[in-house]
Amino acid sequence: MKRQIPMLITFFVGALIIVSEFIPHKPFGNLSTSLGGWFLIISGFAIILGQLSLFKVNIIKISRKAPNWPYFIIALVSFSIMVTCGILWGTQKQPGLIPISDKMLNFFGYKPFDYIFKYMFENLSATMFSLLAFFMASASYRAFRARNAESTLLLVAAVLVMLGRTTIGSTLTCWIPESLGFLHLPNIASFIMKYPNTAGQRAIMICAGFGVIGSSLRIILGIERSYLGGK
Amino acid sequence: MEILMHRIGIWIGVFLTFAIFSFLYKDNPFYKIAEQIFIGISAGYWFIYTIYNILIPNLFVPVTTDFAHNFILLIPAFLGILMLCRLIPSIDWVSRYALAVVVGTTAGLFFKRYLQSDVLNQLTATMLNPFASSNAAQIIGELILIIGTITGIVYFFFSKKHEGAFGTTARVGIYFLMVSFGAAFGYTVMARISLLIGRLNFLLGDWLGIIKP
């Protein structure tokens, strides 16, 4: 019962969606459209589950005094402050429980929720990902070796694209006459992207597409049950 | 006062930026604090927007304002609550019913859409007449496209051993994939550097005022 009924639901829902593609009229079309709306609501609850789960995991780590446990308190405090600000005063467009006073708005310039987002979250998020620029440079230097034909091809393609897709590539070869335009770095980079790159990506896409089709069928038919988890 | 809070905000941003950048030297408490603040704020932001943009307009408002026409929404609401039961270990199995609806819908839609977009349309796009154009570069390019796609697909067929003519075809496919990965690497470098440019624009422009942001 704990596994059979969910598998039946998966089969029924999946089959309904597929059948509605071929029979868009009542009742399949209407049921399929309703399912889309239900999916939105259930997914909303799934996100709430994710956030509450984060809360639960951090509390467990703090209570068990796991390594670096004081830092998890910071995560919980930040989460609580953000949620409190959002619920009390709302977001930029959305009112909260308490209407924000003109005094507070003039003080911050934004609602507290938006202030935290703009000056803290945006900077943290952007910086976290910009670290990758340094690690990418360091990793390329260390790992990129033309050891064999394949890695040489990769290296040459990478260098041509890196030069051709920037303004320096255009400047380096701007002197080339139009009759030899195919040697202009931006044109070389465009050729690589349009033809061999597209060929490779298309091959990956088609094969991955077959994989997704196979996985979807396995899930609908109940052969793949890992999403149910547990016993 | 707003200007003062704006300046304070910039300084908070700068402190957090350098706290993250300090990881380049080595892991340290400032980085860990900034990381945890990031996690907390991110989760809080998503929580609030889920409530305001999804649960309130798509569930609570329709059910409370026009129950007669929207009572059916109680079903996904109930399934959503079942989903939340995942937090309680003794009854976490009830969340499977909600998960089944989500997974079934996604699987059904993915089956159709990936078949059409990623398989059929891509195969159709590869079935070109490469000699239709008078441009030599285009002819060569389209031949490369056709050969590269076919040999690339052959490479991914692992049910047969890659030897003989089949192996050679797969080998050609690998070369096309390597060019593809090289191009992807070049673009990835561009992406990462762009993010660093954004940060430096903030530090040099908004903070130090050296450049006009």
Next chain:
Amino acid sequence: MKIFERFLHIDRRIIFVLIFIGVALPLIWTLGFNLEVTENVESVYNLMEELEPGTRILISFDYGPSTKPEIQPMAIALMEQAFTNRIRIIAIALWPMGVQMCNEAFEKVSAEYPNIEYGIDFINLGYKVGGMVTINHMAKDFRSTFPTDGGGNPIDEFPIMKGIKNFDKLGCVISLSAGDPGLKQWVMIAHDTFGKPVGGGTTAVQAPIMLAYVNEQQQLVGLLGGLKGAAEYELLVNKPGFATKGMDAQSVAHLIIIIFILIGNIGYFATRKKDTMKS
């Protein structure tokens, strides 16, 4: 030979510092390298230019602050073109941070277009979860997917939303995307299922993958890829901004990375030759 061995052991902090300087200096002293527009970016520009004034388009903000430097300039340039040509924008977000990104872009652009009115020329409908399933639902029943705008006001109040029940009345769909859900899902539903022209802007990481959709089937009309794509679009709309300024820094950083790759390879081949001779 020792120098070649040293080529293999450069301290990574030197690389970090050089990358930092290589990006910072061109932001302060611009080098003014040449920028050329590519075919894919021009296709998106032409798609927008060919729309009649008053046409409504859908722009999906599927990115966050982590990819803001690459995609926000695209959003701003697209909005500028739309408002100049009196094209009306219906903005949505499939990423939660996309809502704020849209608001920031609109605030910046609307300052230059005082005649643009919220609810008539532009609307931000907010965030919805669900990716492809939600896009599919939107295409069949737009009004039940977005019963209100991002501020909780019923969409019936807004003239821009009049008659929008699905994708039929939209001129095109533009997705500014940093990952999943994003442009791929819009191509699959908006174009491949419902036949709407789709254009897109993505991060440079995604661009090589999405280029496969720019084909004879016109699954994607065109593609803006990364900061370069944004800079090209700024050039086309004749409003140079952050992306154009950043291209010099991009070029210098790429050159530094290429030089280090070459140094690494020179060291590798020189020491490998030495090892071969020894053995």
